[in-house]
Each structure stands twice: as C-alpha cells, then as structure tokens.
Amino acid sequence: MGSRILVFLVVALIQVCTTTPAVTNNDDFNALKALKDVWDNVPPTWVGADPCGSRWDGIVCTNSRVTSITLASMGLKGTLSGDISLLSELQILDLSYNTELTGSLPLAIGDLKKLTNLILVRCRFSGPIPDAIGSLSQLTDLSLNSNRFSGSIPPSLGNLDKLFWLDLADNMLTGTIPVSTGTTPGLDLLVHTKHFHLGFNQLTGQIPPKLFSSGMNLIHVLLESNKLTGSIPSTLGLVKSLEVVRLDNNSLTGPVPSNINNLTSVSEMFLSNNGLTGPLPNLTGMDHLTYLDMSNNTFGATDFPPWFSTLQSLTTLVMEKTQLQGQIPSDFFSLSNLQTLDARNNKFNGTLDIRTSSINQLSLIDLRENQISAFTERPGIEKVGVILVDNPVCQETGVTESYCSVSQNESSYSTPLNNCVASSCFANQISSPNCKCAFPYTGLLQFRAPSFSNLGNDTYYTVLEQSLMNSFKFHQLPVDSVNLSHPRKDSSTYLVMNLQVFPFGQDRFNWTGISRIGFALSNQIFKPPSQFGPFVFHGDTYLNFAGKEVTGSNKSSNTGVIIGAVAGGSVLLLLLLGAGLYAHRQKKRAEKATEQNNPFAQWESNKSIGGVPQLKGARNFSFEELRKYSNNFSETNDIGSGGYGNVYRGVLPTGELIAIKRAQQGSMQGGLEFKTEIELLSRVHHKNVVSLIGFCFDRGEQMLVYEFVPNGSLMESLSGKTGIRLDWVRRLKVALGAARGLAYLHELANPPIIHRDIKSSNILLDERLNAKVADFGLSKPMGDSETGHLTHVTTQVKGTMGYMDPEYYMTQQLTEKSDVYSFGVVMLELLTGKRPIEKGKYVVREVKTALDRAKYLYNLGELLDSSIGLDTTLKGLDKFVDVALKCVEENGSDRPTMGEVVKEIENILHLAGLNPNADSASTSASYDDASKGNAKHPYIFSKDAFDYSGDFPASKVEPL
Missing domain, CATH: 3.30.70 (Alpha-Beta Plaits)
Known part of the structure; x- marks a missing residue:
C-alpha cells in the first residue's frame, strides 16, 4: 500500500499501541511546552511533564520522541513558535482549520528533516513561504492552501523529489511559476508529484513551457483564477497521465495547442474566461472527457463541431460566448451520459431538435441569446430544463412556453433519515x-x-x-x-x-x-x-468537546440550586411512575412486533409454504440446545471473537464437533437478511467449502452452526501461530483446494455465489490440511439460478483492505473476477508469508517491482517466505507466480476464471510429479498438531472486513 496509509496508521494506531509510558525526550517536552505557552485553547490533557507517557491529545510518540502533531479544528489561537524545530523526530504536523493561528511560518521549520506531512489547511498564516521548506527532503505532502501566504513560490520546492501532493491554492502568492535554471531548482523537477494545486492566487507571467515534460506523473494541474498571461504551452500535451486540467479565469491568449488531444486520460478540462483565439481545438480521441468548459474566449466563428458528438463520456459541455454558429445537430443529444449543454450568447439558428436525447441523464439545455427559430422535443422528457430566452422562438407575441423563461434549479438535497423519526433536541444539538x-x-x-x-x-x-x-x-x-x-x-x-x-x-x-x-x-x-x-x-472549529461545558452562563446562586433540586426530585418521581407504565406498554408492543417481524414465525416442519426457506440439510437449533452443546457458552469454549460476535466450540450428542457463531446485539442482521443467508449457505456443498450445519433464530438470537475445522486459518499457519509448517508442496495443495472451492461457488453453486471477502483468514485447514473457503457474511448470489450465468451487479463496495479488487472499488460493479483478484493476493501471500499490506508495503506492488523472469527464482528470492523450504527445488514456482500475477491484473477482463486457475495449479502439481487429488498432509512429513499450540479457532470475523465505497485507494495514497 502507498505511504499515505502508513501515515494515517501512524496517527490512528500508534496512539493506542504505544507500549509502556516513556518519559518524553527533554527537547521534545520543551518544544511542546513552548507551543503551549503561545497557544490558547490547547486540549485539557496538555498537563504534566510527560506528553508521551500521559498521552496528550493530538500528540503521537514513538518511544520517547514526538513523531506526530495533529490538532485540526481545535480553535487554537496564537503563532507557530520557532521552538518547533526542537522536535527533530517529527514526521507529521497538521494544524488545519484553526483560523486564529496567525503570523508567519518560522524559518526554523526547515530543521524538521524527518517531516513527511506539513498540513496547514485553512489557518491564517501569512508572509512568505519559507525557502527552508525546500530542504525537507522526506516531504511527501505539502498542503498550505487557504491561508494568507504572500510573495513568490520558493524555487527550492523543486528539491522535494519525494513530494506527492503540492497544494498552495487560495493564498495571495505573486510572481511567476518557478522552473529550474542552471543554478536554481524549480517545480519542473517534481517529476514524481501527482498534484499541482496552485489556483486562486495572484501568479503572473507565462506558464513556463519547461514546467511540463513527458516524464512527469502529474494527474492534476489546477492553475485557475490567477493572472497568468501568454499562451498555453504545447508541452502540456506531453503529460499523458493528466486527468484534470484547470487553466480557467486567467488572461491566457493565443490558440490552444493542437496536441492537447494527446491528453486522452483527461476527464475534466476548464479553459474558460481567458482570451484564447484561433480555431476551436479538435479534441477527438479524448474518450474519457466528461466536463469541458471553453466559455468566454474569442475562437473564430465556426459551426458546431461534429467531433463533439464522438465524446461518449461527456456529461457537460459549456461553450458560452465562443462564436459558435449554425444548427446544433440532433445526434449530439443522443450522447448517453449528457447532462448539460450551456451555450449561451452564440449564433445558433434553425430548429433545436432534441428528439434523440437520452432522458436518463439530460437535465439542462441553456441556449439563451441565440437565433433559434423553432424547438422540437419528444414526449416524456418534460424534466429536461430547456431555456431559449432571447431567441426568435420566444420573441413572438403571446408566447408562454416554459422554455421562454428562466427557472432556478438549485438542489435542496439533505441526507434522508434512516427509517426513523427526527428527535427533538435540546440546546444546540x-x-x-x-x-x-x-x-x-x-x-x-x-x-x-x-x-x-x-x-x-x-x-x-x-x-x-x-x-x-x-x-x-x-x-x-x-x-x-x-x-x-x-x-x-x-x-x-x-x-x-x-x-x-x-x-x-x-x-x-x-x-x-x-x-x-x-x-x-x-x-x-x-x-x-x-x-x-x-x-x-x-x-469549522469544534466547540462542544466531551467534558467541556456547553456554552452558557457559569453564574448560579444557592437559591437556584435548592429550587432546582426540589423541582428535579419531583420531576424524577413523576418520570419513574411514567417509565413503569411506558415500559409495560412497550413490552407488549415489542412482543407483538417480534411475532410479526420474525421471518421464521410461520415455518412448519413438513411443509413448504409462504416464507419458508428451501433448506438442504441445515437444521433449526433451539437456543437451549446450543447453550447445552456449548456448556452454557462457557469461557473455556470461547474460541474466538470478531466484529460479528463470539464463536464457541460445541459438541453434538453424536460427538461431532461444531463451531457456533453467535451474533452480538449491535451486529445482528435483519431477520429477512439472516434467513436469506441461511438459504444461500444451505445450498453450498463441496469438500473445499465450510459446511453450514444449522442455525438458531430463537429468543432474539442469531447463530450459525458450522462444521468444526481444527487447524485454524491459512493466515495463522503462515504467521506461525498454529505450529504448522507449510512447505512448498503443502502451499500448492492449499492453493489448489481454495481455488476449487471458489470455482465451485462461481460455476456450480445454484445460484452462483461471489464470496466478496477472500483472504487468508477465510481459508481454513482441516485435519489433513485440506483448504476450505469460509465466512460468507459478505457473499453475493449472482446471475440466473436456472442457467447459472454470472453477470455483474452494481453494489455497495465490500471487502478487506489489501485483498480488494481496485476495479470493483472504482466501478462498484461486482463480478466473479473480483474474487479472482483477491485469490491472486492470497497466492502472493503463500509465496511471501507476508500480509497483503505490511509495514506500509503492498505485496502486489512489491512482487511486480522485484520481478525479473530472466533471473533465478524470478528475482524474488528476498521476498519468498524462508519457511517455504528455499533449500529445496521449488518446482513450478515460476508458473505459480505467473498465475498469481494474471489474477491481479488491473482489468478484470484480463484475469482468468477460477476454473482456469484450478487447471493451471493442477498442471503445476503434475509438472512437479505430484498427484493433485492427494490430501495435503499426505504429501510430506507429519506436522505439529495445532491443538498443542492452543491456536485460536478461525471462525473469527476479523476487524479488517469492511463495507467500502470511498477510500481505496485513498486519495493521496498511490494506486495499488
């Protein structure tokens, strides 16, 4: 994973994982004390002489050294003291959203040589940006936006060769954009930086042609709302990684470079409100372009360009006052994603014909101040806002059509309530x-x-x-x-x-x-x-911290206290009486609601009626039965816990061991969802998939009963927790078993199932180390239950960090190839013995970076798990790596199916002279019994499983 996730973990996890309190380094304590002396409104925990040991809020330490200060929205007042330079181990400084932090940044900030993140968003710092920041060689994030910084951009920032994010927007910076000379650095040297956010300043001069080159990794160039002059440099077209370009609201002149259509990854481009001249640029081939705004420029008079109709991703075209003329072709409105055409104040004429328009997206056509004489639409698109004010079609006497007036179309959206009734709140709540x-x-x-x-x-x-x-x-x-x-x-x-x-x-x-x-x-x-x-x-500044009195008068009198106590006692007595009556009534209502909402209430033992699920072998246990089989859910039978609840070992009267997953109250599903999951799992029967034995929906409980799998999870074995040594042959067999289980779910289950959370902790090992796929809490049935055909479905993103398919995250379209990606990560985990994300490194990237097929072991020797048996011949390792990397291809269409993966692993075993159908443990020497090591049981639903639709990969986290 990229370094930004590691940054967040430093802030979020070290704070709770720091071991024994250590006495804070004296220099660090003096620096914090100096900051405390010049700041008002510091957190109340900032007392005592040991910030690390007593855990001052916002302060993170490693051993005795302060490594992070994060104090956003605290209402801090004062200046940033030069004493901060004493914090020589500081890596993160975030003082954002403290609008009363003023003054200039101290030059001594350049002494913080280990600083990686300097984040001062929306404070009120002023003065020049210190040139010394250019000496912070470890800096990856520089966010100084929304302050009052003035002066020029320091050329020394060009020395920050690790910089990922540069945001200086919304300040009062002047001067030109610095580029390197023979003696000074400049921003053109930031070839690894992905974000240039310099908008809303007072920058002048030309955009230097040297600023851009083909070797850059920029994705955002935001230079809007400055005072830049001259032409757009043609070198901009060399940066093919660009996705967003904003050059609007400047004083740029001359023609748009003809090679700008080389920027085929650009999705948003703003060139409006400049003095651009010459022909309208031809953007044919920019197939990702969604938002194009070239308004208020002086392009030569031209008809509506036909290439506009080829931009299949286009949602918004804004061409106000650009000297366009003629008739708008009707096929333009057939673009399936088009939402808005704003082409006011041009010379369009003839008939506006939108009969081909897509009614799913189109919302606004604004053609005020043109020469349109007629309007044709088709029935059913009344929701499209058409504005033809100041056109001949609206200038006839008596015209009252809706398109001849301007209506306000501002959204009043607010997050809807979550199936509840808004509360009447006190004070400012x-x-x-x-x-x-x-x-x-x-x-x-x-x-x-x-x-x-x-x-x-x-x-x-x-x-x-x-x-x-x-x-x-x-x-x-x-x-x-x-x-x-x-x-x-x-x-x-x-x-x-x-x-x-x-x-x-x-x-x-x-x-x-x-x-x-x-x-x-x-x-x-x-x-x-x-x-x-x-x-x-x-x-905003947060004003209502826990433990802090709500704003109000601190004055009171003894009389008020006495009156308040008497009144309070009377009210309490009335409340107690009322509470008793209320509780009795609510109990009756709850009992009735439970009976009505229980999806199992109408089950009958020998019939299939109404809501009765079609179960295949799953048994309905009573609460009393499971309590008996687990010895009253005793602590000795508690074999694990997770976000869902606890898992208990149980013994049926037949002597069969079971695992009982018991949901805690806060994590229970709705009754219908629970019933659906049971129906789904009861249809799954394969030797490489954990079997559901039964369930319990009794006394308000939700429990699932699985077969007991004794040797823990693959993750535990790879980490050494179970005492089981997995040599190369065993790992091949584990991979094959898990692949067969997944292939069954995708291709043979009825209906087909996408697991959605494949990871090493959800692959269990039985007594002979055969792999079994487990935990179907996030699974999704797919396709037609009769044909078994899998299709994609658009759904809320769910999965586990490190294993999740990036394409699924980006598109929210789930297919079986999402499981294939996750399985590929598991294969790399089998190779390396490492978790997918370990010490800030992502195993997929690490393997791809080190890979050299011309070298021994594909040059992966240093990454391979030492317990794999590196002193023996690893037959088939090269082909295993090839299969794994096919599984983690960026595009799902480039990945194999799980059936194809099974065949590939079977071939690897055949080439190694092994029988793919032999039990895993029979292929090698005996292994240590996991029970001797008191291994945790694997029916533990780990905290790294999550519902996700926004943070993978995180912004400012480099793509996986």
Missing part, C-alpha cells in the same frame, strides 16, 4: 440521520472539478455519503453518521456542500476524535468517488 441528538463536527466540502453538472441527481450524494461512512469505519473513527446538504456551484464552478459528522456512542466528540477525523480529511486519507474529483475540506 442537532438530530442526526439516525435520529440521535448530538453536536456534530461541521464544515464545507469543496470539489474543485466534479465530472457531473446535474445537481438534482441525489444518487451522487448517496454514493458520497456511503464513501465517507465506509472510510470512517475502516479507519475506526468514532462516527455514527454523516449529513450532506445544500449542494451548489460557486462562481468558480466548484461543487460545494455542507457536511455534518455525528459522533458514535455519545452526543459529542472528544479531542482525539476531532483530531483524527480532521486529519483524515485534511490529509486526503478519505478518497471521494471518482466523479467528484479533487476536493478540499474547510473544517
């Missing part, structure tokens, strides 16, 4: 989407280049909400729900919306919670869905 009263963390989300323009399509916001929540959950942030509201476009065509983040488990956040949430947003750990593009968050 707000009712959340889950109808809980709380003090939310608030701010503005500002998206700098969204790919869509139809703000009335609520689907976009629902996806964004899910993405936010999944990101917060994955990073274990204390968030109950989020509310998005009032999406609108500002004058720079930025999409802006209000965000409220509600706390989990209490009515307000503590200091650490705000620090971590603020950091996730300021450091771009949260990655929004791709259609929203680059974003910046403007957090």
